[in-house]
Amino acid sequence: QVQLVESGGGLVQVGGSLRLSCAASGGTWPGTTWRGAAVGWFRQAPGKERAFVAGISGGGGVTEYTDSVKGRFTISRDSASNTVYLQMNNVKPEDTAVYYCAGRQGTLIETQTQKYAFWGQGTQVTVSS
Secondary structure, rough: OOOOEEEEOOEEEOOOOEEEEEEOOOOOOOOOOOOOOOOOEEEEEOOOOOOEEEOOOOOOOEEEEEEEHHOOOEEEEHHHHOOOEEEEEOOOOHEEEEEEEEEOOOOOEEEEEHOEEEEEOOOEEEEEE
16 A cells, blocks of 8 residues: 655744655555656645645656745655655745645646545644744
8 A cells, every 4th residue: 555644844934944745655556656656745725625736747857836836845856765845935824734745646747636546644834924
């Protein structure tokens, strides 16, 4: 059974930085490998739907971001450690949410939650003003 575990969330002040990690372990990825699987970061604020934040393609050659985080967040992956990171800089109060990483059985980035088969448990990010 594939498992994704997020870490790195917490309380941060406006304008500060935080780095989230998503570590994959256990099992095999049906039809692909962790290195070949696209990974996305999503977030869900209270009362709102879960939404795409950033994604990285299988192999890490392509990245995609939602408009509100472009220039502030950076997604990257380290194949050696089976970890995907989300570097969050210049955070804003509207970045407050539970952040989830998700993996899919394909190399291309998708922005829809239903395209991802594997999900972590989430990590809370709270930005204080």
